[in-house]
Amino acid sequence: MRRRSPATPSSDHMERGVNKPQHSRLCVLGLLCAFFWGVLFYFHFVVIGGRSFQVTSISSDFSSHDPLPVIHPNPLVDININHVENNDDVINNKPQIRDLNVAKNPRNPQSVNEQKSDHFVTDQLVKPQTEPVIEQKSDNLVPVNEQKSDNLVNPESEPVIEQKSDNGDNGDNGDNRKELPFMKALRTAENKSDPCGGRYVYVHDLPSRFNEDMLKQCRSLSKWTNMCKFTTNAGLGPPLENTEGVFSDNGWYATNQFAVDVIFSNRMKQYECLTKDSSLAAAIFVPFYAGFDIARYLWGYNISMRDAASLDLVDWLQKRPEWGIMGGKDHFLVAGRITWDFRRLSEEETDWGNKLLFLPAAKNMSMLVVESSPWNANDFAIPYPTYFHPSKDSEVFAWQDRMMRLDRKWLFCFAGAPRPDNPKSIRGQIIDQCKNSNAGKLLECDLGESKCHSPSSIMQMFQSSAFCLQPQGDSYTRRSAFDSMLAGCIPVFFHPGSAYTQYTWHLPKNYTKYSVFIPEDDLRKRNISIEERLSQIPPEQVKMMREEVINLIPRLIYADPRSKLDSHKDAFDVSVQAIINKVTRLRKDIIEGRTDDDFIEELSWKYALLDEGEYVGVHEWDPFFSKPKPNVANSDSDSSAAEAAKNSWKNEQRDHSS
Numbered sequence: 001m002r003r004r005s006p007a008t009p010s011s012d013h014m015e016r017g018v019n020k021p022q023h024s025r026l027c028v029l030g031l032l033c034a035f036f037w038g039v040l041f042y043f044h045f046v047v048i049g050g051r052s053f054q055v056t057s058i059s060s061d062f063s064s065h066d067p068l069p070v071i072h073p074n075p076l077v078d079i080n081i082n083h084v085e086n087n088d089d090v091i092n093n094k095p096q097i098r099d100l101n102v103a104k105n106p107r108n109p110q111s112v113n114e115q116k117s118d119h120f121v122t123d124q125l126v127k128p129q130t131e132p133v134i135e136q137k138s139d140n141l142v143p144v145n146e147q148k149s150d151n152l153v154n155p156e157s158e159p160v161i162e163q164k165s166d167n168g169d170n171g172d173n174g175d176n177r178k179e180l181p182f183m184k185a186l187r188t189a190e191n192k193s194d195p196c197g198g199r200y201v202y203v204h205d206l207p208s209r210f211n212e213d214m215l216k217q218c219r220s221l222s223k224w225t226n227m228c229k230f231t232t233n234a235g236l237g238p239p240l241e242n243t244e245g246v247f248s249d250n251g252w253y254a255t256n257q258f259a260v261d262v263i264f265s266n267r268m269k270q271y272e273c274l275t276k277d278s279s280l281a282a283a284i285f286v287p288f289y290a291g292f293d294i295a296r297y298l299w300g301y302n303i304s305m306r307d308a309a310s311l312d313l314v315d316w317l318q319k320r321p322e323w324g325i326m327g328g329k330d331h332f333l334v335a336g337r338i339t340w341d342f343r344r345l346s347e348e349e350t351d352w353g354n355k356l357l358f359l360p361a362a363k364n365m366s367m368l369v370v371e372s373s374p375w376n377a378n379d380f381a382i383p384y385p386t387y388f389h390p391s392k393d394s395e396v397f398a399w400q401d402r403m404m405r406l407d408r409k410w411l412f413c414f415a416g417a418p419r420p421d422n423p424k425s426i427r428g429q430i431i432d433q434c435k436n437s438n439a440g441k442l443l444e445c446d447l448g449e450s451k452c453h454s455p456s457s458i459m460q461m462f463q464s465s466a467f468c469l470q471p472q473g474d475s476y477t478r479r480s481a482f483d484s485m486l487a488g489c490i491p492v493f494f495h496p497g498s499a500y501t502q503y504t505w506h507l508p509k510n511y512t513k514y515s516v517f518i519p520e521d522d523l524r525k526r527n528i529s530i531e532e533r534l535s536q537i538p539p540e541q542v543k544m545m546r547e548e549v550i551n552l553i554p555r556l557i558y559a560d561p562r563s564k565l566d567s568h569k570d571a572f573d574v575s576v577q578a579i580i581n582k583v584t585r586l587r588k589d590i591i592e593g594r595t596d597d598d599f600i601e602e603l604s605w606k607y608a609l610l611d612e613g614e615y616v617g618v619h620e621w622d623p624f625f626s627k628p629k630p631n632v633a634n635s636d637s638d639s640s641a642a643e644a645a646k647n648s649w650k651n652e653q654r655d656h657s658s
Ligand SMILES: *[C@@H]1O[C@H](CO)[C@@H](O)[C@H](O)[C@H]1NC(C)=O
Pocket: 191, 192, 193, 194, 195
């Protein structure tokens, strides 16, 4: 069973250990501790102490790195005997049945792996087979760890109990723990007769200047695009006619790729467990249109204009009693743009974007964006919107059935524009290979009218292809990856930041199940043939991957916000559940005195890939995430994130699918 070429790094070390016998885990425990402390000291003194934001020796400069991805044996793998299979499980199976299960069990472990900051915490909160922890606590306040007689190799058990007594933050010991302001909310999960227990969301009633007013001024929302038509239909945009038979008759819209702000907020109105009582809330939603806000001022406005609404928002939030419950750590908001628009590094007028994500209050909140930063812990990636927004489960099933049966005459295809200004871009080679291969199809995007701007032409090509090439554009991610999966086309990624380290809530961790990874350097330095690489994959494996992609469709799309699917969990549902899991776990950590002092934010992308109980170590993808060096003169080879964002919007007008 060939899955990837030998040159492709193995993902095994991330996921092996699942079946590892226990005694060998005990054996590596000592080694593990030593190595762990080694890594820790290294970071404290060398990386952080050096005040340089480069993770220098872990990840060498991309351009100077050995072209062959090095597979480092990593001893720091799963030591967790209560390993929980990740959300692959949920995804693998027929969506309908599985999704029903998920919907019935709010504590389903499907999102246990998403937590960037909680990796040192062990598994007890998410064991699927056991009673939820909080239920054990209701009768007696004995800490959870003490009840876990089965968890003999849990390295956290000891320290956790010791730390408890000196947890000054809450000043709580023993029975005082009951007084924590979120205890009432946690206890709703114990109420068996409350189907929303543990899942309530409180939505802040923001002044209209933070949301609705922006829709009224839709002309001003983008310099390039008149967003007014795209804010219609609850953010889905104008309906798409099915004249060419590419779409289905219902549920298709010309959705703008930056419309998630409003789609998500409207979708929240359909959430079945909204509460007006914030003391019951598992999470608090802030319906600020952060993406629309910054889009208004990205071009030609001074930084005080760009920052104004963000500062106004955090000022408003911090005056609310809800903020005090957890210092905002239970708050989340959504911006349908890439994170780099909200990460201005300095107060210089020429720097890009606003500084929302660097504000102290925003560091406590979770912001959902369509592309997150690999090096930061307060943003999380959610899917770009596609053109499909079903309002009934039957529409989803019908679409999946059709995508399964299609005849795909092209082996691979690409829709996009070259990046002639970027010498590191592999798009030129990809375009050449598409042009020169009989098995490849190209939809070239250039200035002016082109088929590349037509949803129907794009979707038709994706539906006729087995594989869809998804190289980076100016930033790591593209909407096109989601359009292609919607068409049942297996995505081919060239950088792990284009999907694998981004959409960890929505996509299986084992990326070989649904995609092909060809490292950029295979093209850049070795000029490999994509056709050859892809045609080596056995047909039965292609079929399995395609089925996986098609089974993923429901959780990658946003259902019509004006209705609600009964059995499918869509991208919104998956995201909200992941946020609830994150906040719930943080609350339990506070109760139990666990802290995450050892967390190294620069390695956020790595934590997001870990299984429960794993620790960060050397990773095969380190070379892909050597940090761009802001303010370094010759950083052009390592195009800085801000530059990427700027270029990305330069291309916004001409390359809508990019
Ligand atoms: C449990 O939930 C039910 C249904 O929402 C509610 O009527 C009841 O008051 C709850 N019980 C407690 C103890 O909160």
